Every structure is written in structure tokens, then in C-alpha cells.
Amino acid sequence: MKFTKLVFPGVTMIAVTYGLARYSYGLLLPNIHAAFGMSDLVSGIISSLFYLAYCFTILYSTVMTSRKGPRQMILLAGSFALFGLLIISGARSEWTLALGVLLAGGSTGLVSPPYGAAIALWIKEPLQGKANTWINSGTSIGIVVTGMAAILLTPHWRMTYLIYAAIALIVLIWNYKIIPKEESSLRFEQGRLSLSALKGSPSIVIGSILMGASSACFWTFSRSYIEVSGDYTNLELSLFWIVIGLFGTLSGLGGAVIEKIGLQAAYTIFGVMMGIAPILLAVAPGDLFLAYTAAALFGIANLFMMGLLIVWGIRVFSSNASLGIGVPFLMLSIGQVIGSILAGGLVGGIGYALTFGIYGIVSIVASFLRTA
Secondary structure (H helix, E strand, C coil), rough: HHHHHHHHHHHHHHHHHHHHHHHHHHHHHHHHHHHHCCCCHHHHHHHHHHHHHHHHHHHHHHHHHHHHHHHHHHHHHHHHHHHHHHHHHHHHCHHHHHHHHHHHHHHHHHHHHHHHHHHHHHHHHHHHHHHHHHHHHHHHHHHHHHHHHHHHHHHHHHHHHHHHHHHHHHHHHHHHHHHCCCCCCCCCCCCCCCCCHHCCCCHHHHHHHHHHHHHHHHHHHHHHHHHHHCCCCCHHHHHHHHHHHHHHHHHHHHHHHHHHHHHHHHHHHHHHHHHHHHHHHHHHHCCCCHHHHHHHHHHHHHHHHHHHHHHHHHHHHHCHHHHHHHHHHHHHHHHHHHHHHHHHHHHHHHCCHHHHHHCCCCCCCCCCCCCC
């Protein structure tokens, strides 16, 4: 299969599942928060459901991809995103909202391992690292779309999610037509997510958890933080989110960067960058230039880090691409569950500034972990 034939629909599916179904919640949270009258703690708990669902679905997807190939899981991921977005758009209570969040969050866990397997199966080895990082950059495209939608449709968050659902349906149909059906003739490595496998890779487990935990606060509360801390217009708030996505598209170059400077240097540099972003917000949330600088740093660093974890995981679990993505992304999500719940409680207890400062320090400390 040609590089572009698989990568382009992969980018759009990642954009739908991660950008529209998952990370759009942080941008639309203030309007959703007001509609349901939720506390910061409840908002944090519901946000954590994205990551909790991810934990379960990525386990299932890793196992099923290894057994049956990537096609079924990719299409199931698209279906989860579609129905999750539809349920969120029509939610009339926190319980219904939580159900939609579970489905939308589950879509991201379902989609990551099968695309790693698809790349390993249908793209030649010299291009696999670049294909993985480019597909992962679809998150950035989704974030840009959510930012543009916020500008055009604010405060109509229900309509926004309905439009996202329509996009998800189109992307699902595209992937249905593109992903090869002739998988019975392919040979799939049988990989198991076992304790022995995890014990053999402590660094990637610890690093993924810490990076996941440190990023959760920014994804969930950064937009709310600057809104209450500065005299920003709705356009400026939406552009903050768009900046994250636009600079995040540079993460598609992650494969080339890792080849140039090495995995360890890349992990440390971008881990530090990811830590500086929330610290900048903690210092001056009302300064537009610094807020946008923080958004740019976070967009590049966090989305690059996700691509780096894919490359790192596949190197550790070289015999099974879906397992190589499944392990670090599962640990990343466990960290995000913990980080999101703690962030909600800390924001309500000690305020935004101290909370963001703490999360930035965690990221910087974690960036010096050895990758080998």
C-alpha cells in the first residue's frame, strides 16, 4: 500500500477521535460547565472518564488487533467516536454527558494500536517511523478544527458536537473503503500485555505515566484558567486553542527529529518544553503573548511526546507493533486519569496558578528519565 493512501485517512481518523471526540472537551468545558452547573471537581471527574475509557479500550484493542488485524478496531473506533459525539450533543444531564464522554474517550484507545499494526503491515520499514508520527499529528488538525468551530459557533456547543459527529461519519466511511479487507492472508504476531512484558520496560512505563499526568491539567483546564484570569475576548480564547493545534502539526516531523538527535535527547528537550508551558500560564495567565507562547510550546511538545512514545514503544516491543503502541499509551492514559482528577481537586483547593506550576515541575522532572 502507498504511504499516502494509508496515512491520509489515518490522519483524519486520529483527528476525529483525539481532536474532536476527546480534546475538544477542554475548549468547550466553560460552556458545558455553565449548562449543567458543574463544580470544578465534577468537571475533572467527567474529564477523567475520557482517559479511564481509554485504559480499557486500548487493552481490548491491543489484544484484538494482534489476533484479527487492524481493520475491525479502526472501524469500531470510528463508531465509538460517532456515537459518543452524538450523545454529548444531546446530553440533558451529567449522567448522559458522562456516557458520551466514555464512548468518545474509548474511541482513542481503540484507534491507536491498529494503526500502528496497519503501518507495520502495509508500509515499508524505512517509512514506518515517519508514518506513525504523521498519523499521530492528526490530533493537531482536530484541535485546529475545534478552535475554528469555537470561533464560529460559540456558545452553541451542542451544535458543535453535532457537526463533529457528521465529520466523524464521513471519516468512518472513508476508512471503511480504504483499509484492506484481505487480512486472512496476513500474518499477525500474537502479543500479550503481560506483567513480564511491563517489567522488562520500566522506563517507558514510568515515563508514560508521568507525561500523561503532567499533560492532563493543561488539556482540561488551560482554557478555563486564562478565561477567568485575563480580559480575553472569545476570539482570543479560541485562538489560544488553535495555536496549540497549529504548532502541534509540527509533531509530524517527530520521526525525523528522533533520527537526527536520538530518542533520549528528544525526550528530554520536549519534556522540558512541555513543563515550561503550564509554568508560563501560572506566572502570567493574563498576558496574551505569554499565554499564546505557552500554547505553542505545549502543542509542539505534548503532541511530539505522543509520537515519541509510539517510536519508543515499538522499539521496546519490536515483535508486535500494536503492543508497542498499546503499552505506552495505556500508561499515558493511566497518568492522565490520575492527573485529571487531581487537577480538578487542586484547582478548587489551591487555585489555578499553584496547580499549573506543580504540573509543570512534574513534567520537567520526568523529562530526565533515561529512555534506555
